[in-house]
Amino acid sequence: MKRYLFRLLVFFITAAVFFAIFHAGSYVCCTAQKIMAEYDLPIIMYHHVLKDSARHGEFVVSPDELEADFKYIKSQGYTAILPRDLIAYQESGTPLPKKPIMLTFDDGHLSYLEYVVPLLEKYNMKAVVSVVGAYTNDYTIHPDRAVSYAYLDWNDICNLSKTSHTEIGNHTYDLHTTSRGRQGCGKMHGESSEHHREVFRTDAEKMRNLIYDYTGGNADCFTYPFGFLTKETEEEIKKLDFKMSLSCAEGINKISRNSSLFKLKRYNRPHGKSVEEILKKAR
Secondary structure, X not given: OHHHXXXXXXXXXXXXXXXXXXXXXXXXXXXXXXXXXXXXXOEEEXXXXXXXXXXXXXXXXXXXXXXXXXXXXXXXOOEEOOHHHHHHHXXXXXXXXXXXXXXXXXXXXXXXXXXXHHHHHHHOOOEEEEEOHHHHHHHHHOOOOOOOOOEOOHHHHHHHHOOOOEEEEEOOOOOOOOOOOOOOOOOOXXXXXXXXXXXXXXXXHHHHHHHHHHHOOOOOEEEOHHHOOOHHHHHHHHHOOXXXXXXXXXXXXXXXXXXXXXXXXXXXXXXXXXXXXXXXXXX
């Protein structure tokens, strides 16, 4: 009897050990799969949205075109994500949807509030609007609500930051220009690396502080005006603790928990070229 009980005890102990090893192996395997998972992430770049057909062009689309894009995105099973979703995935493994897509609106035009927000709400979409501090300050100090040319003011940005459909991005305070000898955040001819870094850092930090002051949150996504960037600017935004940056180079982003979120590629969406055409060509 004692020998029988001893054998039974040995059997249960052995079974328990094998059970623990099996589940530990499964856990390690699943964890490895999550780490190694790779997503194709298309990012679409919009700017202005207006009804006036005379204004339509490379950086201006109509509300109808935008709505058609949203319908297509939904019909193809894409889910719009925000920079914070991408950052949460990489930092803590928070799952991304099976087919993620990111919608970006540069410059902070008032048309974002007039035409884009109602469509985001209608189709349950999300977008990042990257604002230029100098424009925002100007339209806050000198209020003007003409949708054809005006920009969001700080009250608009504060309100948008509280919604679930919009994230605020940093598009510099006053480097969205090519008229002062510098192309966006690029380096001027003959400029030292030290001076280039100082100019860029001062501007980016000023805008980041303003966004924090008006919204109570950090803008973790930096969007390069015109796509101009340098080795120095990328090093500085990392020092400033930005989590990701957007370029204007075109292509699909391959995203995993080990990939970089800096210099992400985007497809410009001009008038007359639908998201359907862009995504089919990108495959």
